[in-house]
Amino acid sequence: MTPRLNPYTASPEMIQAFLTLSNTVAASGLEKPLLELVKIRSSQINGCANCINMHTFEARQAGETEQRIYLTSAWREAPCYTDRERAALAWTEALTLIADKGAPDDVYAALDAHFSKEEQVKLTMMINVINGWNRLAVAFHLFEPSLGWKA
Secondary structure: OOOOOOHHHHOHHHHHHHHHHHHHHHOOOOOHHHHHHHHHHHHHHHOOHHHHHHHHHHHHHOOOOHHHHHHHHHOOOOOOOOHHHHHHHHHHHHHHOHHHHOOOHHHHHHHHHHOOHHHHHHHHHHHHHHHHHHHHHHHOOOOOHHHOOOO
16 A cells, blocks of 8 residues: 655654654553553554554564464453453443444443553553554555654
8 A cells, every 4th residue: 555645744743742642651651561452452443554563563572472462353252361451452442432332331430440540541541642643544554664653
């Protein structure tokens, strides 16, 4: 697929601001493997090959196993995720697909049981960030390594 444009050169100030937010959220203190699972799941839902490619690589670098990476799309049926990870993945799906069902009370209750209020904000910000990167990559057909694309 040919990229439609390079957002870094088309609007460098906007992309730099978004990258700063992305980096701030990534450094917020939540576990890196958990954040990578969230990024993978959101990217799967959004059909973002660029981000799936990037975040499966980064998950491996963070110590995630191939099995858990492969099973992310079927996490509900896979016994290898903790309750905290399940709560994060359910919240990720709800917010990524928010137009379908909103943010259901039962999904929030599970999140609330496993994440502090501060962690809930940090996780929600990460879900917003990865959904934004997914939308940029899908909209502009970004996958080329030559674009220097880094979320």
